[in-house]
Amino acid sequence: MTNINQKILEALKEDKAANEFSEEQANALQLIMQSFKGTFRLTFIVVVTLQLIFAGIAFYCAYQLVNESEIGIKINWLAGTLSAVMAFAIARLWFFMELNRLSIIREIKRVELQVSLLAETQKNQ
Template sequence: MTNLDQAIRQALSAEDAEFLARFDKEAPLHSQVLGTFSGPMGALNVFAAIITFAMFGAAVYCAYNLFLASDARTAVLWSVGVVVSMLAVAMLKIYFWMEINKSAVLREVKRLELQVARLAARAQA
């Protein structure tokens, strides 16, 4: 925790600090990954996961044929297949990490909205 976090915690009332402590725990990685398959983008993320596994399978197939290639031209073509397939896998993995990051940012924004709503309710009372 930084000094700013400590200053914010000290400024909160005991009730607010207790309330916000419930949201401090971040979800484990496996639940964050599985969370990308739900919601409005869930179907697209399932499709992207299937494509990721298909591209990895294609990379393995190309690598297998690369080692069986008898001439240099064929070996180069199979190695291009390996590189392109693994690039596709890498790009899809980056997409999934961006989705997980987006979920984390949205969760923090919702926490801030909740804090502002509680502050506004207290100011009106």
């Protein structure tokens, strides 16, 4: 058991990015920017790009909805607006769920480090 604790301790001590970043002192924007530095960087970029596209489509459809006078075409623009807003909301929820997952992973790594440090001190005593 001490062998695995030693491996965890060495791996976590070498991970300087995890040790430098403190979630307690970070605001939401810093947490979002931190997510773009991980392994899912490309996925986050694609999802944020999709959010911007869906927001643009929603605004365009809403603008056309307001300016249209025929009821049949208004319903079509309303369906487009609602679809774009729903797609935006789904992408947004996924993004924040991923931020939460990354936050939990960082916290688990901290707990592993604390357990490894505790095992080291117990072994030395």
